[in-house]
Amino acid sequence: MNHQLSERINSVTPSATLEMAAKARELRASGKDIIGLSLGEPDFKTPDYIKEAAVQAINEGYNSYTPVDGYVELKDAIITKFQRDNGLDYEHPQIVVSTGAKQSLYNVAQVVLDKGDEVILPCPYWVSYSDIVKLADGVPVEVGTSIDTDFKMTPEQLEAAITPKTKMLWYSSPCNPSGSIYSKQELRALADVLQKHPQIIVVSDEIYEHINYGVTAHASMAAFEDMYDRTVTVNGVAKAFAMTGWRIGYIGAPAYIARACNKLQGQVTSGANCIAQRAVITALVESPDRVQYMVDEFKERRKIILELLNAIDGFECNEPEGAFYVYPDITAFFGRTFNGSTINNASDFAMYLLEAANVATVTGDAFGNGNSIRISYAASEAEIREAVARIEAALQ
Ligand code: PMP
Numbered sequence: 001m002n003h004q005l006s007e008r009i010n011s012v013t014p015s016a017t018l019e020m021a022a023k024a025r026e027l028r029a030s031g032k033d034i035i036g037l038s039l040g041e042p043d044f045k046t047p048d049y050i051k052e053a054a055v056q057a058i059n060e061g062y063n064s065y066t067p068v069d070g071y072v073e074l075k076d077a078i079i080t081k082f083q084r085d086n087g088l089d090y091e092h093p094q095i096v097v098s099t100g101a102k103q104s105l106y107n108v109a110q111v112v113l114d115k116g117d118e119v120i121l122p123c124p125y126w127v128s129y130s131d132i133v134k135l136a137d138g139v140p141v142e143v144g145t146s147i148d149t150d151f152k153m154t155p156e157q158l159e160a161a162i163t164p165k166t167k168m169l170w171y172s173s174p175c176n177p178s179g180s181i182y183s184k185q186e187l188r189a190l191a192d193v194l195q196k197h198p199q200i201i202v203v204s205d206e207i208y209e210h211i212n213y214g215v216t217a218h219a220s221m222a223a224f225e226d227m228y229d230r231t232v233t234v235n236g237v238a239k240a241f242a243m244t245g246w247r248i249g250y251i252g253a254p255a256y257i258a259r260a261c262n263k264l265q266g267q268v269t270s271g272a273n274c275i276a277q278r279a280v281i282t283a284l285v286e287s288p289d290r291v292q293y294m295v296d297e298f299k300e301r302r303k304i305i306l307e308l309l310n311a312i313d314g315f316e317c318n319e320p321e322g323a324f325y326v327y328p329d330i331t332a333f334f335g336r337t338f339n340g341s342t343i344n345n346a347s348d349f350a351m352y353l354l355e356a357a358n359v360a361t362v363t364g365d366a367f368g369n370g371n372s373i374r375i376s377y378a379a380s381e382a383e384i385r386e387a388v389a390r391i392e393a394a395l396q
């Protein structure tokens with residue numbers, strides 16, 4: 001705590017995913033052979049057809065400020081994508097392009113929340129949700145789930161969490177970290193609860209939409225007519241197109257929210273990078289089938305890591321239906337001591353794996369559920385096999 005700094009920043013927890021990745025990088029630099037399964041980042045290269053669009057944009061002389069909320073042609077591409085993939089009809093004033101989906105989420109929190117407004121976060125939730133809410137003076141309200149409901153919130157739990165101060169519900173589907181997907185029927189059941197509480201705005205984070213292993217079809221909350229006017233659909237290109245560093249995310253939203261995000265962004269970033277925006281036009285206009293090869297590869301790795309982890313006594317895994325994480329329940333290890341290290345919680349466990357197995361994972365505490373750790377399988381098959389073998393050896 002530094003008293004020269006604001007209470008706001010002092011109250012924020014550093015991103016556990018980015019912090020673990022930094023720690024792994026540091027240990028690697030000091031000569032340790034660390035396998036990094038902590039960061040949610042595809043290990044593929046951005047596809048050539050997208051890179052070529054960026055090169056073309058540079059050669060055509062794109063270098064100026066863009067419209068704050070994104071190029072018109074990019075908004076056209078986003079509108080096409082929402083219609084094609086989600087059955088959602090948006091118009092230009094409802095779209096805002098930002099510097100990553102993370103900024104999209106940050107914008108929405110800043111423009112919707114007042115001090116003390118409550119935001120319901122089904123746990124486990126993506127690591128940054130609670131701090132983004134706190135940065136907007138909102139209050140995260142965690143709703144616990146467990147592996148028994150595939151880490152999904154039930155309508156009864158939602159109803160019980162709502163108070164007169166509830167302003168928003170945030171969730172990701174496919175979920176980072178659990179890989180769970182809410183079916184259309186499950187979303188409808190949550191929407192039925194929300195019907196009784198018209199003040200609540202929903203943030204539906206669909207950034208893993210295309211990384212779906214074919215069990216439960218992707219569904220969007222905004223596709224329900226009665227939810228359209230109160231749902232912000234968040235998406236981005238980082239995951240499905242292997243474009244994490246390009247930093248482009250976007251929303252489709254009620255126009256008043258989009259206008260407010262545009263105003264905020266005009267004072268904060270002036271809009272997202274021009275070359276990245278031009279490349280994303282191509283990424284979104286082209287068929288998602290062109291990046292299916294990455295999903296097929298993730299599916300194979302998922303099968304391998306589940307088989308390997310389930311063979312270790314004490315790991316209990318749900319079968320993730322999307323994204324590229326496993327989120328095993330590891331409570332069976334609590335209270336046990338390995339090589340002098342006692343495991344009292346998920347953070348101890350993740351730290352022990354880093355030190356004893358040289359494998360970086362993320363503690364479930366970062367996602368509001370301390371019974372698990374998150375393991376990313378966006379890594380090569382060889383790395384996955386070696387990592388799990390080391391984990392197993394460390395837990396002998
Ligand atoms: N939402 C979820 C669920 C994520 O996992 C991530 C990870 N990066 C983001 C949003 C942010 O995406 P971006 O890299 O586009 O900011």
Ligand code: GLU
Nearest residue numbers: 015017018038039040176
């Ligand atoms: N979303 C990724 C993850 O969960 C990237 C890290 C981050 O943005 O925090 O690992």
